[in-house]
Structure formats: structure tokens, C-alpha cells
Amino acid sequence: MTNRHPPVGDFASDFDHTDPAWVADPFPIWADLRQRCPVAHSDRYGGAWLPVTHDLVSEVAYDHEHFTSRSVVVSNRRPGPDDLPAPIGVSPPISSDPPYHGLVRRMLLPAFTPKPVAALEPFTRDLCRELLTATEGRPSFDAALEYARHIPVRVIVKFLGFPQEDADMFRSIIRLVLEEVDLPPTEREERFTAVDAYMDAQIEDHRAHPRDDLTSFLIDAEIGGRKLPVEQIRGTMVLLMVAGIDTTWSAIGASLWHLAQHPQDRRRLAADPELMDTALEELLRAYAPVTMARLVAQDFDFHGHPFKEGDWLLLPFPAANRDPAAFANPEQVQLDRARNRHAAFGLGRHRCLGSNLARMELRVALQEWLARYPDFELADPAAVTWSAGQVRGPRTLPVTITGNGR
Amino acid sequence: MTERQPLIQGAFVTFRVHVNPDKCQGHNRCYSVSPELFDLDELGMSNEVGEGLVPANLVGAARLAVANCPEHAISLIQAEGES
Numbered sequence: 001m002t003n004r005h006p007p008v009g010d011f012a013s014d015f016d017h018t019d020p021a022w023v024a025d026p027f028p029i030w031a032d033l034r035q036r037c038p039v040a041h042s043d044r045y046g047g048a049w050l051p052v053t054h055d056l057v058s059e060v061a062y063d064h065e066h067f068t069s070r071s072v073v074v075s076n077r078r079p080g081p082d083d084l085p086a087p088i089g090v091s092p093p094i095s096s097d098p099p100y101h102g103l104v105r106r107m108l109l110p111a112f113t114p115k116p117v118a119a120l121e122p123f124t125r126d127l128c129r130e131l132l133t134a135t136e137g138r139p140s141f142d143a144a145l146e147y148a149r150h151i152p153v154r155v156i157v158k159f160l161g162f163p164q165e166d167a168d169m170f171r172s173i174i175r176l177v178l179e180e181v182d183l184p185p186t187e188r189e190e191r192f193t194a195v196d197a198y199m200d201a202q203i204e205d206h207r208a209h210p211r212d213d214l215t216s217f218l219i220d221a222e223i224g225g226r227k228l229p230v231e232q233i234r235g236t237m238v239l240l241m242v243a244g245i246d247t248t249w250s251a252i253g254a255s256l257w258h259l260a261q262h263p264q265d266r267r268r269l270a271a272d273p274e275l276m277d278t279a280l281e282e283l284l285r286a287y288a289p290v291t292m293a294r295l296v297a298q299d300f301d302f303h304g305h306p307f308k309e310g311d312w313l314l315l316p317f318p319a320a321n322r323d324p325a326a327f328a329n330p331e332q333v334q335l336d337r338a339r340n341r342h343a344a345f346g347l348g349r350h351r352c353l354g355s356n357l358a359r360m361e362l363r364v365a366l367q368e369w370l371a372r373y374p375d376f377e378l379a380d381p382a383a384v385t386w387s388a389g390q391v392r393g394p395r396t397l398p399v400t401i402t403g404n405g406r
Numbered sequence: 407m408t409e410r411q412p413l414i415q416g417a418f419v420t421f422r423v424h425v426n427p428d429k430c431q432g433h434n435r436c437y438s439v440s441p442e443l444f445d446l447d448e449l450g451m452s453n454e455v456g457e458g459l460v461p462a463n464l465v466g467a468a469r470l471a472v473a474n475c476p477e478h479a480i481s482l483i484q485a486e487g488e489s
Contacts, residue, residue: 106449109449113432113434338470338473341473341474341475341478347431347476351477
């Protein structure tokens, strides 16, 4: 995405999470704000707030009275009168509030517990091996584009029971939802109509031939004794793609970015498989990809700040995870950090529904990578680029394989 | 009934873990730390196994479960102690 916004002077009074300085390295910005504010403000996007401590981020995550999840992605456009009302939202449950939120979430939760997720592990492992085999013999390649990027999309396609060859189309759907928001409305509508038609065909095929996958699960699911309308099945599928693909891609990429630059961590992890449990959580803490957003639901005073109904609030879980008041030496990655109450998957009722799936993918992706390439480094640190916006991860990550590989 | 766990110095202490169902959001961190002490329901929400009694060899795991719960949903209670 190109940045069309004027450069930020002071992040305390004019922050912008798409500013190149934030995109490249947000951690010093948050550390500075934590000392000075710790709630920053911006007139951009029609008015937005940014708390950067663990305490304040938690407080907002648990407060469903003063904040609404009606929209969770900051943009110049707020939900208008023509949008679905708050209890339903555009893609429940992520963009809905209690009590409707709880009903939808309960319906989806059984599909994301450790047991069904474990059933996807052999597929994920084979996929990682296949991707790594395709890189064999090459001294350098892009770990974000040729490895990390393919894993979550193909796992979700498998989970939904859609044809694997449609993975590219899924990526175009995500771009349409998240990035191509400035397309002319008629073109955007046409694209969405095509997406709907594709999904309807898949749903029809599953109705005719039920199988053990998420699409059949959604077709059978009921809320309050009623089956889901097809619009909601499609909406849920889009939500899973949007929430599950760029996020996990980012977590895998950021973890590899760290390991590429820390040979000691890499070797320790390769030598001691049992370290993976704490290492996984520590990498999630240090490089949590997701910043959520809320809308202020009513005028009120938030720790001396005049919050107005309709103001945006960025909810930076990655900043909470680097707060020295909550974590000892937060800027240090300690793979054996035993006490790690991180908030990478959010806090409270909107805890990431797919956290078990994301953890499995990250664990398998790192295990398989280290088994094949225990030694690697960044080919050119300056060539690494990071995504802009509320999901942060490397989008290009050229690495050089330094050992012989395995 | 409770078992008593012998500690050094001849003291007997019984620990119990408890998951507050109003706070648990299903992060599954406790289950990952100690599947012996925690169980998941069909929604992936955690609860203590049985009465939550913690065998002596799992007291450390119980403390880790408490320290890693993002929602502060787990408590470790020293149920009784005597020498």
C-alpha cells in the first residue's frame, strides 16, 4: 500500500499507524509514548486514540460499555446508517458486540479447539516440507513470499474443504476486503459479487456432498435453533480468511526474521525441541502481529482524555506486550521466558478464535524450517519490508542459507 | 477427600487450582502447560480436572499455569497446611 498521508511530526498528538516510521519499527515509538502520555491522540481518521500500556489496553479490551467493536479496522470511513446495526455487524463475531457476539462465538468455538486443529497438523507439516523442498539447492530466497505466505492460506483452504488450487483467489479476496478499499464502488461491488458466486458454488457442493470440514460444519450449525443464512456462512468464511491469513503469515515471517538475526536462539531451538513451547509464546509476545481497533460508544472521560462517541481507538496488543510494567526486560526475546502472560491473541471476549490454529501453524512452520535450514541469515537487512496497517509482519524477507541445509 | 503432599521439613500442604469460568476466554495456555491439571470443554474453555487437587510434582506446573493465563482466570489455593 502506498502511504498517502502527510508525515508524522509528533506521535503523541498526531500518530498514524501507516506512517513509514511506525511501519518500519513501531517499538521505539511506543516506548516513548509510554513515558510521555500514555494515551496518544490524532486528528487523523476523523479522530483517534492510542493507549500503549498493558493496563490501559486491558481496560479497553474488557470495557464493552464505552467501546464498540462495530468496526475493528481504522479507516477514513466509519460505519454509516446504511451498514448493518451493531448487534449484527459486518462479519460477526469479530465486529459485533454482546449479546449477539456471544451466540455467534459459541457456534464457532467447537471448530477451533485443540482437537480439530490437531487434525490439520499432518497436512500443515506436509505443506511446509513441500514448500521447503521447492527452495532446495538455492543459496537465497524470500522466506516471506516463498514460505510463510503460503502456509496459512493453504491451511484455511484445506480447513474449509475448498480446492487447494484456489488459494490464489483467497489472497485476492483478502486484498479486496482489506486493501483495495479505494476502488470505485461499482468495481468493488462487481468483485464482491464474483466472490459471493464462488462461495455459493462451494457451499452448494458441500450441501450436496457433506464432508468433515469447516464448510459442512457451518452448513449444519445453528444459532437459537436456526440454521445460518447463506450470507452469514459466506461472511464467516471471509472473516476466517481475513483474520487467519495475513496474521499468521506475519507471525511466521517475524519469527523467522528474528531467528535469522539471532544464531544463538536458532541453534538453541534447533538443538532442544522442548524449548519450542515457551519459544513460541515468546515470539508471539515480542512480535504480536495484530493491533485491533474499537469505536468509542459514548462520550466519556478516559483517564483525563475527552473521548467522544465515534472516535477511533487503536488497541495495540503488541505495545502491551512490550510494557516493562507487565514484562521483565520486554525488549529482550528470551526463548525460555516461563512467565509470559502476553496478549498477542487479544484479551477478553474477542480473544482470537483461531489462536490454537495459529499456534499450530507457527510451531509446525518453525519446526520444519529449522529441521531443514538450521543456519540462515538475512540476505540484506535493508531489503526486508513490513506490512502497513493493523497487521504487522515482513512482506519481503530475503534470506541466505549459510549451512548446508539438511 | 484430599491427599496430603509431604514437603521438605515435614510439612503437609494441599494445593488446589481453580479456573474462574467467568474470566476464562479459552486461550488454552493452562492446558498447554499442564493437561494433567486442566481440561477443556467442547467450546475450548478450561476447567480444573476433578476437584483441582495438585499433586506435589505438579505444583510448579500449577504456578506456571497461573502466571501464563492472560485473563488472570486461574487461582492456586493453599487449601490446608500443618506440620
